[in-house]
Amino acid sequence: MLTPLKATARLASGALAAGGLAGCAGPQSALDPAGRDAAQIADLFIWMVVGAAVVWLVVIGLAIYATLHRAADGDRKRVRLFIIGGGALFPTVVLTGLLMYGLSLLPDLLTDGSADGPQIEVVGEQWWWRVRYQLPDGRRFELANELWLPVGERVPVTLLTADVIHAFWVPALAGKIDMVPGRINKMALHPTRTGLFRGACAEYCGLSHARMAFHARVVERAEFEAWADLQAAPARAPVDAPGAQLFMSLGCGACHTVRGTEARGMVGPDLTHVGSRVSLGAAVLPNDVEAFRRWLEELDRLKPGVHMPAFRMLPEHERLTLAQWLEGLQ
Numbered sequence: 479m480l481t482p483l484k485a486t487a488r489l490a491s492g493a494l495a496a497g498g499l500a501g502c503a504g505p506q507s508a509l510d511p512a513g514r515d516a517a518q519i520a521d522l523f524i525w526m527v528v529g530a531a532v533v534w535l536v537v538i539g540l541a542i543y544a545t546l547h548r549a550a551d552g553d554r555k556r557v558r559l560f561i562i563g564g565g566a567l568f569p570t571v572v573l574t575g576l577l578m579y580g581l582s583l584l585p586d587l588l589t590d591g592s593a594d595g596p597q598i599e600v601v602g603e604q605w606w607w608r609v610r611y612q613l614p615d616g617r618r619f620e621l622a623n624e625l626w627l628p629v630g631e632r633v634p635v636t637l638l639t640a641d642v643i644h645a646f647w648v649p650a651l652a653g654k655i656d657m658v659p660g661r662i663n664k665m666a667l668h669p670t671r672t673g674l675f676r677g678a679c680a681e682y683c684g685l686s687h688a689r690m691a692f693h694a695r696v697v698e699r700a701e702f703e704a705w706a707d708l709q710a711a712p713a714r715a716p717v718d719a720p721g722a723q724l725f726m727s728l729g730c731g732a733c734h735t736v737r738g739t740e741a742r743g744m745v746g747p748d749l750t751h752v753g754s755r756v757s758l759g760a761a762v763l764p765n766d767v768e769a770f771r772r773w774l775e776e777l778d779r780l781k782p783g784v785h786m787p788a789f790r791m792l793p794e795h796e797r798l799t800l801a802q803w804l805e806g807l808q
């Protein structure tokens with residue numbers, strides 16, 4: 479339904495686009511909402527701007543009026559009216575209205591999800607996102623830098639950090655919430671349309687803070703189920719392939735888990751289905767064989783301070799063998 483509010487919002491975003499601010503749309507925009515909370519925040523933003531514009535126009539109007547008019551003796555009453563009306567009454571009414579509206583959104587923004595959907599836990603790490611799912615039937619799995627969500631459902635997300643303060647933010651879906659050491663923060667994501675959205679760390683957390691993005695993919699329920707089945711299953715790539723042997727002999731398994739193999743490391747991302755993800759290294763690279771090869775060769779240049787050694791000393795053909803095996807972890 480096109481409420482006046484939505485019409486205003488649409489008009490405003492249309493005007494923004496026309497004004498050359500087309501960057502306000504897209505997969506990582508709070509002004510192009512694809513989630514219930516983000517839509518409320520976008521509406522709040524529009525009303526705050528409208529309120530600020532009205533107050534500004536009145537104040538500037540009065541200032542111009544004051545410079546053009548010289549108060550005569552008989553004007554005292556009008557002057558008092560101006561001061562009380564324009565200086566106290568008008569801002570009080572506008573600001574109270576905006577405050578009540580803002581507060582009225584709060585209870586909604588804080589509610590939890592439904593019990594029969596997935597539960598997600600995201601752990602901020604320097605500089606990537608550990609993502610854990612628990613399905614309603616009790617199955618659990620872990621992945622990295624990617625969330626899948628069923629459209630139209632409210633999914634609770636628990637936010638933790640393994641090191642410093644990070645902030646979890648998918649602007650198109652909801653507001654941002656900090657991940658604070660020693661604290662458990664909660665939020666919910668309630669996507670309203672399907673698509674691929676981008677999130678980022680919104681709290682400076684060290685050297686590669688700007689290289690700590692992730693993706694949220696919103697899909698229909700059936701597609702979500704199929705994806706969750708795949709993620710919960712062990713690795714599908716051959717575990718006796720040359721790539722797998724290299725992976726084990728080079729010690730990758732000390733930091734990475736590949737379910738279904740000996741690799742059970744917990745320091746870095748779970749790689750069981752790494753080939754199926756949108757990007758590598760928290761969205762610094764696409765996801766193909768060449769990207770895996772580059773990651774192994776020059777990840778310290780792609781991501782300064784990264785907590786994984788580069789494997790520059792490997793002969794090129796070994797990096798390629800590893801890359802092909804990793805890409806096969808679908």
Ligand SMILES: [Cu+2]
Pocket residue numbers: 602603605643644645679680681682683687690
């Ligand atoms: Cu961060």
